[in-house]
Amino acid sequence: MNRKITLKTNNDIYSIYIEPNSIIKNLNRVISANKKIVFLIDKKVFFIFKKIKNYKKLNYILINCSEKIKSFDNYATVSEKVLSFNIDRDTNIIAIGGGTLGDLSGFIASTILRGVNLTLFPTTLLSQVDSSIGGKNGINSKSGKNLIGTFYQPKSVFIDPEVLSSLTKREILSGYAEIIKHALINDKKFFNWLDKNSKSIINLDNKYLSEAIYKSILIKKKYVLSDEKEKLKSIHSRAILNFGHTFGHALESFYKYSTKLTHGEAICIGMIIAGTLSYKLKYLSLKDLEKIKIHFKSNKLPLYDNKIYDNKIFQIIEKDKKNSNGKINFVLLQSIGSSFLSKNLSLKKIKRILK
Ligand SMILES: NC(=O)c1ccc[n+]([C@@H]2O[C@H](COP(=O)([O-])OP(=O)(O)OC[C@H]3O[C@@H](n4cnc5c(N)ncnc54)[C@H](O)[C@@H]3O)[C@@H](O)[C@H]2O)c1
Ligand SMILES: [Zn+2]
Numbered sequence: 001m002n003r004k005i006t007l008k009t010n011n012d013i014y015s016i017y018i019e020p021n022s023i024i025k026n027l028n029r030v031i032s033a034n035k036k037i038v039f040l041i042d043k044k045v046f047f048i049f050k051k052i053k054n055y056k057k058l059n060y061i062l063i064n065c066s067e068k069i070k071s072f073d074n075y076a077t078v079s080e081k082v083l084s085f086n087i088d089r090d091t092n093i094i095a096i097g098g099g100t101l102g103d104l105s106g107f108i109a110s111t112i113l114r115g116v117n118l119t120l121f122p123t124t125l126l127s128q129v130d131s132s133i134g135g136k137n138g139i140n141s142k143s144g145k146n147l148i149g150t151f152y153q154p155k156s157v158f159i160d161p162e163v164l165s166s167l168t169k170r171e172i173l174s175g176y177a178e179i180i181k182h183a184l185i186n187d188k189k190f191f192n193w194l195d196k197n198s199k200s201i202i203n204l205d206n207k208y209l210s211e212a213i214y215k216s217i218l219i220k221k222k223y224v225l226s227d228e229k230e231k232l233k234s235i236h237s238r239a240i241l242n243f244g245h246t247f248g249h250a251l252e253s254f255y256k257y258s259t260k261l262t263h264g265e266a267i268c269i270g271m272i273i274a275g276t277l278s279y280k281l282k283y284l285s286l287k288d289l290e291k292i293k294i295h296f297k298s299n300k301l302p303l304y305d306n307k308i309y310d311n312k313i314f315q316i317i318e319k320d321k322k323n324s325n326g327k328i329n330f331v332l333l334q335s336i337g338s339s340f341l342s343k344n345l346s347l348k349k350i351k352r353i354l355k
Pocket of ligand 2: 130178245263267
């Protein structure tokens with residue numbers, strides 16, 4: 001079933017389309033609707049792009065994608081290449097790839113010529129359920145992950161769940177981690193549905209997969225709309241979407257964004273830490289914590305990493321941009337499907353409780 005979600009922020013309005021088997025049709029549609037396009041394409045999905053008639057005549061840049069592409073150097077290299085196509089303000093940058101390509105492309109589109117159009121064709125589960133929605137982009141710095149970036153909404157997002165069939169199981173699970181995150185923070189019914197149907201989703205059964213993508217996007221949309229620029233003013237701040245990410249991002253940074261951990265694996269470990277902290281602070285019941293752990297185990301999602309309590313991890317967290325006045329902004333659970341942003345936990349206290 002085809003679905004359309006419209007996202008209206010203060011200054012932008014755009015649509016997200018979920019349509020199985022649609023990527024070529026939608027690529028052709030944007031090609032005929034735009035005078036100037038520069039495609040940024042993940043090498044792993046170039047085989048899809050090659051199905052477009054006369055693709056060789058189009059402006060495109062192939063990128064070998066991983067977390068490493070979200071760097072200053074690469075931002076400069078790719079931006080120069082984009083500029084070499086003599087672009088103007090009406091140019092549409094079209095990204096076909098996963099979350100790393102989307103984050104890089106969004107940052108380039110928002111800064112090059114002070115902003116050109118951006119269209120996303122997310123091709124990983126993670127990017128379809130999470131990173132292509134809401135307009136955050138960015139690159140990494142030595143001081144931490146995503147520390148340089150902007151808020152910049154795309155013109156459209158085209159999701160084709162069929163393109164996920166070439167992903168590895170590991171990458172599918174990485175995306176599933178963000179789906180379960182959305183359920184844990186906001187929707188108990190969705191969690192129970194996932195508990196029943198996770199195997200079908202992970203095996204890419206279209207009916208369940210499309211539904212999971214749709215539900216996930218609706219939850220993300222709600223938080224994005226209530227606090228587009230993460231000002232932390234509303235109790236539904238989009239900061240809640242960072243559940244599991246405080247420790248998750250620190251782990252990724254600790255491992256220098258290597259393939260040791262995918263983003264999803266890192267935040268799984270982070271979600272278990274956040275759940276444990278929620279339990280130890282007497283917000284979350286032991287029953288719910290156990291339920292979460294069982295779900296993770298039965299879907300082969302990681303629960304632990306032996307470096308998670310390393311002092312360096314705590315040092316990285318201290319530098320996190322989401323903290324203020326020496327306190328850590330930490331997302332905690334009250335129950336499965338209900339979460340809140342705690343603004344007054346000190347790192348010392350977190351350390352003491354966890355250790
Ligand atoms: N901007 C946001 O709001 C937001 C939200 C969540 C995550 N993120 C970011 O997203 C990134 C992770 O995204 P990701 O998991 O998509 O990583 P990724 O882009 O590195 O993709 C994972 C791997 O899959 C490959 N790939 C992509 N599409 C494929 C396909 N259809 N078939 C086979 N292989 C394919 C890629 O080449 C890569 O090797 C992280 O940098 C994270 O910080 C951003
Ligand atoms: Zn994430």
